[in-house]
Amino acid sequence: MENIDxxxxxxxxxxxxxxxxxxxxxxxxxxxxxxxxxxxxxxYVKTGDEQWKKTTxxxxxxxGINFAIGVATGIIxxxxxxxxxxxxxxxxxxxxxxxxxxxxxxxxxxxxxxxxIMFFGWNKVSKKIHLMSSWLVAFGAxxxxxxxxxxxxxxxxxxxxxxxxxxxRNEMQNFWDVLLSxxxxxxxxxxxTSGYVLAAIFVVGVSAWFLLKRKEVVFAKKSMVVAATFxxxxxxxxxxxxxxxxxxxxxxxxxxxxxMEALYDGxxxxxxxxxxxxxxxxxPNNPHPREFYYKIEIPNALSYMAFLSPRAFVxxxxxLVNGNAKQGIPSIYEKIRQGKIAIQALKEYKAxxxxxxxxxxxxxxxxxxxxxxYFGYGYYDNPIDLIPSVPLSFYSFHIMVxxxxxxxxxxxxxxxLLYRKKLEQRRWVLYVALWTIPLAYxxxxxxxxxxxxxxxxxxxxxxxxxxxxxxxxxxxSVQITFWLFALTFTALLIAEIKIMLxxxxxxPKDGGQ
Amino acid sequence: MFETLSHLxxxxxxxxxxxxxxxxxxxxxxxxxGQTMIYALGKTEMERKIIVNALGRKWEFTFTTLVTFGGAxxxxxxxxxxxxxxxxxWVWMLILFCFIIQAIAYEFRxxxxxxxxxxxxxxxxxxxGLLGTILIGTAVATxxxxxxxxxxxxxxxxxxxxxxxxxxxxxxxxYATFVNLSLGLAVFFLSRVLANLYFINSVSHGKIIExxxxxxxxxxxxxxxxxxxxxxxxxxxxxxxYDPESGTVSYESFKYLHNLLxxxxxxxxxxxxxxxxxxxxxxxxxxFEKCSRFGIWLSGTGTILTVxxxxxxxxxxxxxxxxxxxxxxxxxxxxxxxxxxxxxxxMSYVSLMVPFVIAYIWWAWRAMNKTNISEKEVExxxxxx
Numbered sequence: 001m002e003n004i005d006x007x008x009x010x011x012x013x014x015x016x017x018x019x020x021x022x023x024x025x026x027x028x029x030x031x032x033x034x035x036x037x038x039x040x041x042x043x044y045v046k047t048g049d050e051q052w053k054k055t056t057x058x059x060x061x062x063x064g065i066n067f068a069i070g071v072a073t074g075i076i077x078x079x080x081x082x083x084x085x086x087x088x089x090x091x092x093x094x095x096x097x098x099x100x101x102x103x104x105x106x107x108x109x110x111x112x113x114x115x116x117i118m119f120f121g122w123n124k125v126s127k128k129i130h131l132m133s134s135w136l137v138a139f140g141a142x143x144x145x146x147x148x149x150x151x152x153x154x155x156x157x158x159x160x161x162x163x164x165x166x167x168x169r170n171e172m173q174n175f176w177d178v179l180l181s182x183x184x185x186x187x188x189x190x191x192x193t194s195g196y197v198l199a200a201i202f203v204v205g206v207s208a209w210f211l212l213k214r215k216e217v218v219f220a221k222k223s224m225v226v227a228a229t230f231x232x233x234x235x236x237x238x239x240x241x242x243x244x245x246x247x248x249x250x251x252x253x254x255x256x257x258x259x260m261e262a263l264y265d266g267x268x269x270x271x272x273x274x275x276x277x278x279x280x281x282x283x284p285n286n287p288h289p290r291e292f293y294y295k296i297e298i299p300n301a302l303s304y305m306a307f308l309s310p311r312a313f314v315x316x317x318x319x320l321v322n323g324n325a326k327q328g329i330p331s332i333y334e335k336i337r338q339g340k341i342a343i344q345a346l347k348e349y350k351a352x353x354x355x356x357x358x359x360x361x362x363x364x365x366x367x368x369x370x371x372x373x374y375f376g377y378g379y380y381d382n383p384i385d386l387i388p389s390v391p392l393s394f395y396s397f398h399i400m401v402x403x404x405x406x407x408x409x410x411x412x413x414x415x416x417l418l419y420r421k422k423l424e425q426r427r428w429v430l431y432v433a434l435w436t437i438p439l440a441y442x443x444x445x446x447x448x449x450x451x452x453x454x455x456x457x458x459x460x461x462x463x464x465x466x467x468x469x470x471x472x473x474x475x476x477s478v479q480i481t482f483w484l485f486a487l488t489f490t491a492l493l494i495a496e497i498k499i500m501l502x503x504x505x506x507x508p509k510d511g512g513q
Numbered sequence: 514m515f516e517t518l519s520h521l522x523x524x525x526x527x528x529x530x531x532x533x534x535x536x537x538x539x540x541x542x543x544x545x546x547g548q549t550m551i552y553a554l555g556k557t558e559m560e561r562k563i564i565v566n567a568l569g570r571k572w573e574f575t576f577t578t579l580v581t582f583g584g585a586x587x588x589x590x591x592x593x594x595x596x597x598x599x600x601x602x603w604v605w606m607l608i609l610f611c612f613i614i615q616a617i618a619y620e621f622r623x624x625x626x627x628x629x630x631x632x633x634x635x636x637x638x639x640x641x642g643l644l645g646t647i648l649i650g651t652a653v654a655t656x657x658x659x660x661x662x663x664x665x666x667x668x669x670x671x672x673x674x675x676x677x678x679x680x681x682x683x684x685x686x687x688y689a690t691f692v693n694l695s696l697g698l699a700v701f702f703l704s705r706v707l708a709n710l711y712f713i714n715s716v717s718h719g720k721i722i723e724x725x726x727x728x729x730x731x732x733x734x735x736x737x738x739x740x741x742x743x744x745x746x747x748x749x750x751x752x753x754x755y756d757p758e759s760g761t762v763s764y765e766s767f768k769y770l771h772n773l774l775x776x777x778x779x780x781x782x783x784x785x786x787x788x789x790x791x792x793x794x795x796x797x798x799x800x801f802e803k804c805s806r807f808g809i810w811l812s813g814t815g816t817i818l819t820v821x822x823x824x825x826x827x828x829x830x831x832x833x834x835x836x837x838x839x840x841x842x843x844x845x846x847x848x849x850x851x852x853x854x855x856x857x858x859x860m861s862y863v864s865l866m867v868p869f870v871i872a873y874i875w876w877a878w879r880a881m882n883k884t885n886i887s888e889k890e891v892e893x894x895x896x897x898x
Contacts, residue, residue, distance in 0.1 A: 065621075082605070089598070090668050098856055101589070101863070105585075105866060106866060113574075113874050120881060168669075172859070473672070
């Protein structure tokens with residue numbers, strides 16, 4: 001603890017956030033567009049209509065450009081667990097590594113093998129084999145997402161393991177508990193469907209541009225029908241899984257839940273803030289509590305969202321810090337006390353083992369196990385360090401939800417107007433559709449900010465904070481790689497956008513050749 | 514069925530899988546080798562286009578194998594992952610950087626309005642081919658020559674010295690650096706040899722084949738020089754042995770030579786491997802008309818066997834596979850660096866899918882290679898790089 005360099009922790013976090021956020025610009029489009037392309041190709045194979053083949057090839061071209069940069073930004077994330085979070089990768093390697101390896105063996109190879117056929121196999125394999133390859137790419141891409149999200153979910157809700165004091169790490173006890181934990185299932189479904197919605201918005205928006213230009217009208221409308229239908233169904237699912245996630249989070253990560261609603265004093269019949277703007281803190285050294293300039297509340301909604309009962313008690317940040325005996329909530333002070341006992345007991349256990357004092361070792365081990373639940377709290381003294389950034393959690397959560405509603409409405413309007421054959425006359429709807437593309441990216445990034453900032457300071461909830469997870473390397477090394485990645489990824493992003501725009505402008509003639 | 518195996522048996526099983534992945538990875542690095550010869554083999558735009566497309570259909574296999582190798586290493590030997598990646602920070606970061614710029618280069622190279630220009634993307638491919646191979650080879654050599662790190666009783670590791678891995682390639686005051694670099698350079702030239710053989714096998718273009726044939730001995734000779742230098746040093750150097758009872762690590766003279774003699778199967782694999790690599794090269798040079806198509810398969814199989822056996826020498830027969838010369842007792846062995854019995858068992862079930870994965874990769878490879886890559890084929894394809 002004494003040697004922790006907070007600059008190093010912050011730079012390591014910044015680098016991980018940078019690379020993860022860049023990666024996440026490209027992944028959701030890959031996840032969703034893969035399915036949209038596969039659906040379009042299925043229609044082509046079924047109808048034999050060449051127009052559908054052109055449409056498929058056009059979107060496949062954009063898929064390919066996006067996929068390449070998703071791969072480029074992805075490889076670094078896998079290895080960063082080791083390079084920048086060395087202690088973490090030992091502490092959880094026994095659990096975390098397995099999904100990562102499965103991902104490589106099962107999903108990445110499926111994706112990369114069949115993508116070669118998807119791109120280069122039009123003239124080399126039969127129509128049906130080609131179609132199957134396109135579907136396998138879609139499944140492979142989504143399967144890739146499954147395993148890494150299982151690993152992430154485990155960090156939010158560590159289950160299925162036991163700490164082994166001899167190896168000083170968590171060891172897996174039950175693979176199925178890790179894979180099928182409700183957090184993992186929810187996280188997977190919510191995340192991939194968010195990708196589907198983003199991809200649908202992308203296709204709808206680009207098609208709207210063609211309609212605005214009065215070019216490729218048939219192609220644009222066909223694309224829109226597929227994408228808006230896919231998007232609407234995905235949005236419904238997205239809302240459902242989001243709701244389930246929130247309920248789950250209220251139980252396992254109450255601090256994150258309180259932070260994203262900026263709820264300081266817990267209450268029964270807690271209202272949900274639909275829209276709110278926060279005041280700046282009076283004292284910069286003490287950012288809590290944060291007051292609102294302005295807010296619109298929905299009565300009882302937060303209690304209902306968290307516990308399916310309007311009268312349920314939702315704990316606020318103050319309840320979690322100071323404890324609430326009436327509600328049976330222990331204070332952070334108590335958790336810190338127990339965490340320190342656990343850390344000390346582990347040291348004593350190791351020392352006792354060295355001198356072969358079995359009795360003392362057994363005694364310390366029992367003490368350790370009793371308090372292990374709050375192990376990570378022992379690294380802290382001040383509860384303020386255990387509260388995540390409230391404004392960042394609050395705003396990103398609300399931006400995500402508000403934009404999610406906007407997407408749902410947009411899909412309905414588009415489908416309705418297409419059905420009534422009036423879409424081209426409503427040019428403002430087309431403009432809205434076009435400008436919704438960047439909003440989809442904002443919503444998607446906001447979702448990850450809620451998930452990852454909201455759980456700070458934990459890498460593994462309650463067990464390992466970021467400061468004890470970090471690799472002990474020079475801060476300057478991390479600073480150099482941070483800027484190296486920032487520069488490279490930005491250049492690649494600019495290149496990608498420019499290439500995409502050129503391809504889009506060419507339109508679907510000959511599949512975007 | 515895996516539950517009943519001992520922890521050691523599972524550790525050995527996973528070391529075999531890691532070794533196999535590493536071996537396949539080195540074979541597939543013909544893609545990297547080819548990337549360093551785009552201009553040497555292609556004198557016109559069309560020739561370069563054919564070369565890039567011939568490689569572009571395979572690069573994802575190499576890339577995915579690297580990612581899987583990393584994931585499998587993390588899952589089966591997490592202490593290596595945390596120690597080496599978090600310690601030799603710069604080596605791994607540079608390797609990763611080489612692969613980041615590769616992944617977009619194919620797709621973006623010839624696209625209109627691509628911001629950085631065609632030559633930049635070709636430079637990315639060149640850097641990936643040059644540094645990627647040399648650095649990976651150098652990093653693997655440290656499995657034999659050792660690095661400076663310590664692991665404490667909580668299994669937290671720390672790299673000793675300020676250079677975070679760069680010293681492995683640049684500390685010329687230490688003899689081992691030359692051994693490290695010789696393996697790096699051997700891998701680099703081998704990847705070029707394999708690329709020559711791959712082009713001769715898969716491309717239908719007289720000039721490219723002609724130039725590949727000319728390049729072949731120019732790459733094969735330096736490969737042999739560097740590889741033999743490494744191999745002789747390996748057989749003569751003292752290695753890192755551990756006592757299976759106490760786990761205590763100690764130096765042992767001629768350890769790796771002993772390993773080969775004590776594991777004759779591995780010795781035979783190594784000899785067959787080296788012989789096949791040479792046979793592939795030799796047959797292509799001296800019996801070109803009849804045998805040219807087999808070169809890549811002979812040398813490719815040879816590469817796999819050679820690398821596979823070298824990895825077994827590094828990790829089996831009570832050898833520390835990631836030795837620390839700073840503190841011998843911090844050295845990593847397959848026994849002290851591995852995942853738990855439960856995790857290795859669970860993953861072993863997953864590994865049963867590997868033959869299935871190899872089968873469909875094989876099928877896809879065949880389907881895509883039915884016709885050789887030629888001018889006509891690249892022109893007609895709706896998707897080309």
